[in-house]
């Protein structure tokens with residue numbers, strides 16, 4: 001076990017943490033924002049109440065956590081028996097994920113963390129039975145390319161969690177000839193993430209595309225997923241999910 005002083009130093013280092021990890025001897029990593037507690041709790045309950053029914057055990061399965069940050073959701077897959085590859089573009093996040101893995105005595109051969117851009121992942125088609133893609137879609141400059149890659153490397157189901165714009169009505173767009181217009185139900189809002197260099201939860205590039213729910217469905221279908229389920233939050237869950245500002249999709253490769 002890592003000495004208590006070292007664990008204390010790790011927990012107290014700046015910036016504060018994305019997840020609350022129990023490092024033993026009463027040491028708990030401090031959250032960088034209080035709301036994260038209910039965001040994580042909501043996501044954990046929504047995702048695993050569905051996944052645990054689909055796949056009661058992940059033993060023998062290979063799973064991916066893309067944009068894993070400090071690795072909380074990768075750990076959830078690991079605890080269910082999966083061999084997990086988890087990656088994040090920021091080394092500071094991966095260093096923390098590895099430190100927590102060591103402190104918690106988790107097997108590094110079955111819970112593998114690497115610092116990598118998702119777009120550089122060189123996995124064979126259908127490598128991952130289950131892929132998590134949480135909190136990443138709306139931080140990307142090329143979300144459609146990412147979903148195509150996600151579809152290619154996933155064998156069974158991908159779980160996509162994202163922020164939504166509040167755009168519910170169609171956007172009218174001219175189309176080639178004077179007086180011809182399309183009503184586009186699916187749309188994205190463009191966001192300049194000017195804090196990308198300083199915010200370790202954010203995008204790596206500065207321009208991000210935030211989708212509305214119809215855009216997520218359309219992009220997942222265009223990427224090749226054949227069945228798409230949007231999960232329903234339950235009463236009492238985080239208001240962003242109840243208010244449709246964030247949502248979670250299960251995207252299946254086979255029907």
Ligand SMILES: C[S@@+](CC[C@H](N)C(=O)[O-])C[C@H]1O[C@@H](n2cnc3c(N)ncnc32)[C@H](O)[C@@H]1O
Pocket residue numbers: 066067068069070073087088089090093116117118119133134135136139200201202203204
């Ligand atoms: C909002 S956080 C979500 C973290 C975690 N997946 C979750 O939902 O709790 C987004 C994470 O994606 C990482 N990230 C951003 N762009 C990435 C990319 N191109 N490839 C891999 N990770 C990326 C960030 O460093 C950050 O840790």
